[in-house]
Amino acid sequence: MTKCKGCGHSLEHVAPLQVDIRQVFDLPMVRMEVTQHEREVKGCPECHLVQQAEFPFYVTNHVQYEPVITSLILYWNHAQLIPCERVTEMVKALVDHSMSAGTVVNMTRRWLPVLEAAIEEIEAALLVSKTLHVDETSLRVNGKKQWVHVASTAKATRYGLHRSRGKQATDDIGILPRYKGTMVHDAYSVYPMYTEASHALCHAHHLRELRAYTELYGHSWSKEMTKALLEMKQAVENAGGALPEEEVRYWETVYDELLANGRRELDERCRQSKHDGVRNAQNFIQRLEKRKQESLLFLRKKEVPFDNNQAERDLRMVKVKQKISGTFRQEDDAEAFCTIRSVISTLQKHGKPVWESLQKLLSGESLETILHSS
Known part of the structure; x- marks a missing residue:
């Protein structure tokens, strides 16, 4: 505004009465940029040794994609779980560059050795942890x-x-045979075979089973056991993560009495020919009796949680991937997905920006450096 709209007087040197501000957010125009790397090859005039300069370590082919675009493709495909075909459509729409679905797959395979080095750092961190959540799901x-x-x-x-x-499987993957802390898991029979570690059972699984006996079959013992487990959980939280030994022994007595009550109730149901859910409930009680120490370890150890929800949350993305993209065609691609998702999940747990962190990994930085950077 340089002139008065009323009289036409110049406003060029007039101080403003106030400054109003409005902000508009937008993206700059994005385009594909090609960088040509050249290296000189020279022969020494004295000894005639032919020698050449070095390309950047990630420049290994005559034509290839660099870490920025590659990390973005990996981010879309493996962090946001966008299928390969749709990734290529996004590249075409954003930068007007044609890319095949096979190229997306090859990007994953090409950079896999870099990400596998990060896996070694992840495994080292898991092996020194006091508790380890373990689980499995089909794919x-x-x-x-x-x-x-x-x-x-x-x-x-x-x-x-x-x-x-x-x-x-767990032997071949190689973490559980080396772990010596406390494994948290469901009642799957494989995990207790690793005797170098101590074990804690997931009560989220127990509560689901108890709810079935209560709601489907009308068992009263299961309702009382559910109440007791939740009261134990609350007591541990109120105590800041572990109970005094005297209180632990009290809850152990409650635990034993409720299981004994459960056995008596199930026996009575059998005498009355009410067999619904009885056999499964008897097996469940037997498991809780046999594995009492694993069930109640969370009362004594502050680092042992009440449930195994951590592992269940971590496996959820595997099921989401299968739901969105369907099955994997090749085993190598499924293994690559597991490797990259391991890195992505670890980055997310540390609050690191995934795309930016993948760029750094593909440019030669170690995962440890990225995780501990401010």
Whole structure:
């Protein structure tokens, strides 16, 4: 505004009465940029040795994509779980550059060795943790069921793919045989085979089973056990994470009495020919009696949680991936997904920006440096 709209007088040197501000957010125009790297090859005139300069370590082909665009593709495909075909559509729409779905897959495979180095750092962090959450879920690969096993903490995640659900799988993946802290898990029989570690059972699983006996079959013992477990959980929270030994012994007595009451109730139901849910409930009570120490370890150890929700949350993204993109066609691609998701999940748990962090990893920075940077 340089002139008065009323009389036409110049306003060029008039001080403003006030300054009004409005902000508009937008993106700059994005385009694909090509950088040409050249290196000189020279021969020494004295000794005739032919020598050449070095390209940047990530420049390994005559034509390739650099870490910025590659990390963005990996972020879309593996962090946001966008299928390969839709990733190529996004690249075309944003930068008017054609890219095949095969190129997206090849990007993952090409950079996998860099990300596998980060996996070693993740495994080292898991092995020194006081508690380790473990679980497994199925995944379809080339039309066949395989298994994704997870070992995780609040700060690190390691996924491993295997054709087996059992001990052969956890042995091959290699974390559980070396772990010596406390494993938190469901009642799956494989985990207690690792005797170098102590074990804690997930009460979220127990509460689901107890609710079924209460709501489906009308058992009263299961309602009382549910109430007692939740009261134990509240007592531990009120105490700041662990109970005095005298209080632990009190809850152990309550635990034993409720299981004994449960056995008597189930026996009475059998005498009255009310067999609904009885056999499963008897097996459940037997498991709680046999594995009492694992069930109640959270009362004594501050670092042992009430449930295994950490592992269940970490596995949820595997099911989301399968729901969005369907199955994997090749086992190598499923294994690559597990590797990259391990890194992405660990970055997210540390509050690090995933795309920016992937750029740094692909440019040569270590995961440890990224996780501990401010």
